[in-house]
Amino acid sequence: MEPLRHALLAFSALSALAVAGVAGFSYFEGLEPLKALYLTVATLTTVGYGDVHPETYAGRIFATALMISGVGVGLYALTAIVEMMFEGRLSEAFGIVRAKKSISKMKNHKIICGAGRTGKVVIEEFLREGVEFVVIERNSRIVADLRRRGIPVVEGDATKDEVLREAGVERASGLVSTLPSDCDNILLCISARDLNPRIEIATRASSEEAAKRLRSIGANRVVMVEAIGGRRLAKSLLKPAILDFVDFVTAGVGETSLESLTVEPHMKIAGKKMKDLRLRERTGAMVIAIIRGGKIISNISPEEEIKAGDTVVFIGSKKALKRLEELEFF
Numbered sequence: 001m002e003p004l005r006h007a008l009l010a011f012s013a014l015s016a017l018a019v020a021g022v023a024g025f026s027y028f029e030g031l032e033p034l035k036a037l038y039l040t041v042a043t044l045t046t047v048g049y050g051d052v053h054p055e056t057y058a059g060r061i062f063a064t065a066l067m068i069s070g071v072g073v074g075l076y077a078l079t080a081i082v083e084m085m086f087e088g089r090l091s092e093a094f095g096i097v098r099a100k101k102s103i104s105k106m107k108n109h110k111i112i113c114g115a116g117r118t119g120k121v122v123i124e125e126f127l128r129e130g131v132e133f134v135v136i137e138r139n140s141r142i143v144a145d146l147r148r149r150g151i152p153v154v155e156g157d158a159t160k161d162e163v164l165r166e167a168g169v170e171r172a173s174g175l176v177s178t179l180p181s182d183c184d185n186i187l188l189c190i191s192a193r194d195l196n197p198r199i200e201i202a203t204r205a206s207s208e209e210a211a212k213r214l215r216s217i218g219a220n221r222v223v224m225v226e227a228i229g230g231r232r233l234a235k236s237l238l239k240p241a242i243l244d245f246v247d248f249v250t251a252g253v254g255e256t257s258l259e260s261l262t263v264e265p266h267m268k269i270a271g272k273k274m275k276d277l278r279l280r281e282r283t284g285a286m287v288i289a290i291i292r293g294g295k296i297i298s299n300i301s302p303e304e305e306i307k308a309g310d311t312v313v314f315i316g317s318k319k320a321l322k323r324l325e326e327l328e329f330f
Helices: 003-028 033-045 057-104 117-129 140-148 161-166 182-195 208-216 225-238 240-251 279-283 318-325
Strands: 110-113 133-137 153-155 174-177 200-204 221-223 256-262 286-292 295-297 311-317
Touching: 003 033, 003 057, 033 057, 110 117, 117 133, 133 140, 140 153, 161 182, 174 182, 182 200, 182 208, 208 221, 225 240, 240 256, 256 318, 279 286, 279 318, 311 318
Parallel strands: 110 133, 110 174, 133 153, 174 200, 200 221
Antiparallel strands: 256 311, 286 295, 286 311
């Protein structure tokens, strides 16, 4: 039972005892209701009798039973009140301990620094994609909300090394920085890169100057949120159908979806020509682009060779992409 239900049950039991006490003393002692109430309160609180006390044999037996019942119900009520006051804090404390243990076991996870408006969008995307992640947030109200949702969170300043370590930055595969200040994002990227030279860092920037600085200190991806938002607003009027299609295939909610694969040297696909792979014939998925050396190859010929280091972008149904993952040359 919830603490509130315990407290309500205890209050109901005390009220029932009070009513029973007034009725019992009125009947056995012949007292008027006010005196019966006074005698009932004195009995339940065990403060001792004054000028009014049970005089009949039956009244004394009733008072004894009322005392015993009153002490029991009173202790139950006190326990319920204490439980209601402190159980939330204890549960929160145990939840923090469990979260810390869970975070300490994470490997190749993602870290989201900041759970503001941009960070919340990243959180929802990661949840939808089933990505293992932990959030770093300094706002205690937001932290409490995330913990209620069962989301692993570290409370603190993401620019501090000890907070990053608590989030498992040395074992993480990626970090997203959504802090509102460019200075904080720069400091965070420096700290994260120093603690884990292999981590992939994606960060926001509010200006081109800040973006250049972030790239120079090791950020793999820099997103200018305002610029992207402005371009999307323009495209929503100029080319709405294209924007709708991109949103549809990237959201992953429909049948058609996009996936990408970075080709490692050990993969059998490396060094193969498109015509030899016969991907569309074998899976139903289609290669729509190859990213090589920062350049995008979109007009892909059958003679195009897949090279180690390429990022191949596929489009197809979820079933086709699933079959693609099962091919032996990956």
